[in-house]
Amino acid sequence: MILLTPRILRFHAETAPPQPQFFARVFAIVARIPVGRVTTYGAIARALGEPCVARSVGWALHLTPEGLPCHRVVNQHGFLSGGWHFGHPDVMASLLHAEAVPFRDVYQVDLEKCLWEPDDA
DNA sequence: TTTATGACTTTGC
DNA sequence: AGCAAAGCCATAA
Secondary structure, eight states, X not given: OOOOOHHHHHHHHHHOOSSTTHHHHHHHHHHTOOTTOBEEHHHHHHHTTOTTOHHHHHHHHHTOOTTOOGGGEEOXXXXXXXXXXXXXXXXXXXXXXXXXXXXXXXXXXXXXXXBOOOOOO
16 A cells, blocks of 8 residues: 655645645555565656656655555666665665565666566556 | 745756 | 666655
8 A cells, every 4th residue: 555654744734736646646656666566766757657757656656655666666777876865775685685676786676677667548 | 925945857968 | 788967757855
């Protein structure tokens, strides 16, 4: 289940940004990433209909609620950019290894094999 | 309100 | 193929 932090909810309630529940959309897609697969910020952004919000997607993931498989989100090169959020990329790498995600390098997954493109439809 | 930053992407060299 | 610069969006200060 997707959980929005009180701060985010309050922000939406007060300012009503042009992109309603932008975070919720990102979170929903991240939550739909199958086990053993990973996706990229660009793919998520594209699923949102805005290919250029990749950066914002990373921002949203910064506020990732607990229970969201944010470790399955990597950059276009397959690097565990977000791994640092876990304290150490090895933590993220371990999570991905546990899901049988093919690695191209120690901190780089093989997008050719495990890339999952989200479908917002 | 304006400026600066970021878990990015794409284009150009 | 690999490195550098510009662009885009949302957020934080």
